[in-house]
Amino acid sequence: MNFGLPTLTNTANTSTANSATNDESTTPLERDRPADGSSSTDAGRSSTRATTETDTIIEARGVDVYYDADQALQSVDIEIPERQVTAMIGPSGCGKSTFLRSINRMNDLIDIARVEGELRFHGKNVYDEDVDPVALRRKIGMVFQKPNPFPKSIRDNVAYGLEVQGTTDDIDERVERALKNAALWDEVRDQLDKSGLELSGGQQQRLCIARAIATDPEVILMDEPASALDPVATSKIEDLIEELAEEYTVVIVTHNMQQAARISDKTAVFLTGGELVEFGETEKIFENPDHDRVEDYITGKFG
Numbered sequence: 001m002n003f004g005l006p007t008l009t010n011t012a013n014t015s016t017a018n019s020a021t022n023d024e025s026t027t028p029l030e031r032d033r034p035a036d037g038s039s040s041t042d043a044g045r046s047s048t049r050a051t052t053e054t055d056t057i058i059e060a061r062g063v064d065v066y067y068d069a070d071q072a073l074q075s076v077d078i079e080i081p082e083r084q085v086t087a088m089i090g091p092s093g094c095g096k097s098t099f100l101r102s103i104n105r106m107n108d109l110i111d112i113a114r115v116e117g118e119l120r121f122h123g124k125n126v127y128d129e130d131v132d133p134v135a136l137r138r139k140i141g142m143v144f145q146k147p148n149p150f151p152k153s154i155r156d157n158v159a160y161g162l163e164v165q166g167t168t169d170d171i172d173e174r175v176e177r178a179l180k181n182a183a184l185w186d187e188v189r190d191q192l193d194k195s196g197l198e199l200s201g202g203q204q205q206r207l208c209i210a211r212a213i214a215t216d217p218e219v220i221l222m223d224e225p226a227s228a229l230d231p232v233a234t235s236k237i238e239d240l241i242e243e244l245a246e247e248y249t250v251v252i253v254t255h256n257m258q259q260a261a262r263i264s265d266k267t268a269v270f271l272t273g274g275e276l277v278e279f280g281e282t283e284k285i286f287e288n289p290d291h292d293r294v295e296d297y298i299t300g301k302f303g
């Protein structure tokens with residue numbers, strides 16, 4: 001298949017301010033996707049949509065992460081399915097954020113972090129020498145716990161990534177589409193020049209999601225995206241995540257068990273020591289996990 005990192009590396013080489021990328025005419029919703037042709041089955045989450053068995057988009061094999069001499073993750077193996085919601089849960093300090101950051105090489109930005117093992121995106125190890133981490137992060141975007149809009153207008157916040165990657169055409173249309181996909185358009189359509197910082201916390205988080213979507217990623221990593229929000233804003237983000245999974249692969253870290261159970265198809269349980277103890281269908285993890293330690297964590301006996 002030719003939609004993985006080799007293309008991405010080319011994109012990186014050509015994406016200067018004057019040379020727009022080849023897939024400029026595509027949009028998140030029009031994007032060419034591999035046909036999967038497999039049959040529909042019910043997945044773990046309660047949504048009424050029929051989910052489709054999909055290919056693995058991200059695969060970790062024996063991933064160890066160290067901060068200097070301290071090991072934060074131990075030999076993590078996982079296969080994350082395309083266009084589903086995968087939740088990562090586990091007690092504080094067990095390595096959830098570390099794992100999320102190793103997927104799009106954000107750990108590169110931490111001097112003392114070292115990743116070993118293989119982390120594949122469409123089968124290609126993202127730690128190979130020919131992978132450009134900046135281009136990778138365009139394909140695998142990230143949304144953080146605390147909304148972090150730039151001190152710029154709503155429009156400029158969303159357009160930012162497009163400009164960085166050299167996209168100059170149809171900016172207004174792309175901004176509108178991203179804001180619509182992030183379920184924010186109706187609230188901001190008449191105030192696109194207003195500062196992103198003047199929005200409410202929940203709106204700011206949807207603005208950050210719009211910013212992440214605008215550059216046409218395939219995967220969106222979310223690290224506790226709703227933990228700083230009130231219940232109404234949280235519920236909006238949860239609805240949005242379920243919608244996003246129609247088009248994107250979503251990997252979300254959450255401390256909220258109900259949230260993981262509600263919105264995810266698959267759940268990965270990390271436990272203290274940086275071990276991925278169990279991974280599987282969300283319903284199975286929450287109702288009948290294989291490991292006692294997982295059951296104890298989920299039922300609140302520790303953590």
Ligand SMILES: Nc1ncnc2c1ncn2[C@@H]1O[C@H](COP(=O)(O)OP(=O)(O)OP(=O)(O)O)[C@@H](O)[C@H]1O
Binds near residue numbers: 092
């Ligand atoms: N930048 C860093 N420098 C050094 N150690 C770090 C760094 N980031 C994380 N760690 C360590 O790695 C381990 C895993 O941390 P991580 O932030 O991944 O956990 P987490 O599961 O996301 O926790 P939380 O639920 O509290 O966010 C912890 O022991 C933490 O102290």
Ligand SMILES: [Mg+2]
Binds near residue numbers: 096098253
């Ligand atoms: Mg964390």
